[in-house]
Amino acid sequence: MTAPRDPTMSGRSARAGGDLPRIVFRPPVEADHRRLVDIVDHWFGRPVRARLGRMWFVHFTATSLIGETLDPRSPDPDLPRVAAFLVGFASPDRPGEAVIHMAAVAPEWRRRGFGSAMHARWLADRAAAGAARATVAIPPDERIAWLFYRSLGFEPVTAGARPLWGIPAFPDLEGDGQDRALLERALVADGP
Ligand SMILES: CC(C)(COP(=O)(O)OP(=O)(O)OC[C@H]1O[C@@H](n2cnc3c(N)ncnc32)[C@H](O)[C@@H]1OP(=O)(O)O)[C@@H](O)C(=O)NCCC(=O)NCCS
Incomplete structure (x- = not known):
């Protein structure tokens, strides 16, 4: 895959010459769990906090990212x-x-390229660490998540899938009523 020109800067910020907010990435620390667990349901618009356990901020920090920005509206x-x-x-x-x-x-920070920049950074890091492909599972009725991952070049897994909400998906994949679409994309590490 192609790494962003500056992986610490959102694509739109880079295109706009840096006059829009920047996003800077770092590995998570344990304290980020407390910062995020109480607001993640709001961010997703549905109850997901049970899936964001502390373990992610303790045992998976090397394969996870936090994006930070400066907010000129904050105190x-x-x-x-x-x-x-x-x-x-x-x-x-x-x-x-x-x-x-x-x-x-x-x-409040959506549609500024932050999600794309974060995934570009993560995909580049994972490719550099030897990964050949990336995968993600999303609820098929999450239209924005679908459009977002499609914009990043992810393709749906179609073998064994059936149309749900107009996309190839797997009924009850995560449990009763927990349908999921599986998306994947190949990764290529940048050469020396
Ligand atoms: C999905 C999500 C991470 C996208 O973050 P973002 O920073 O807004 O995404 P970007 O600005 O980088 O958008 C990249 C592209 O995705 C698509 N996209 C993103 N949001 C979209 C929307 N609301 N409507 C249509 N397309 C959208 C567009 O193609 C967009 O490119 P464009 O702005 O040039 O048209 C964000 O909406 C989110 O946090 N959603 C809730 C959580 C979630 O669903 N996570 C994914 C499953 S784990």
């Missing part, structure tokens, strides 16, 4: 604010597969 505009996160892992059972468990951008 302390020089204090970086968490604006995005991605928790993922390298599959122990499927060598070469990098898995996105959960990813989100704060509602």
Whole structure:
């Protein structure tokens, strides 16, 4: 895959010459769990906090990212604010597969390229670490998540899938009523 020109900067910020907010990435720390667990339902618009356990901020920090930005509207505009996160892992059972468990951008920072920049950084990191493909599972009725991952070049898994909400998906994949679409894309590490 092609790495962004500056992986610490959103695509739109880079295109706009840096006059729009920047997003800067770092690995999560345990304290980020407390920062995010109480707001993640709001960020997703549905109850998901049970899926964002502390373990992600303790045992999977090397394969996860926090995105921070400066908010000129906040009382302390020089204090970086968490604006995005991605928790993922390298599959122990499927060598070469990098898995996105959960990813989100704060509602007030959407459609600025932050989600794309965070995933570009994560995909480049995972490819550099030896992953050959990335996968993510989304509810098929999450239209924005579908459009977002399609915009990043993810393709739906179609073998064994059936149309749900107009896309190839797997009924009850995560339990009764928990349908999921599976998406994947190949990764190519940048050469020397
Ligand atoms: C999905 C999500 C991470 C996207 O973050 P974002 O920073 O807004 O995404 P970007 O600005 O990088 O958008 C990249 C592209 O995705 C698509 N996209 C993103 N949001 C969209 C929307 N609301 N409607 C239509 N297309 C959209 C577009 O193609 C967009 O490119 P464009 O802006 O040039 O048209 C964010 O909406 C979110 O956090 N959603 C809730 C959590 C979630 O669903 N996570 C994914 C499953 S784990």
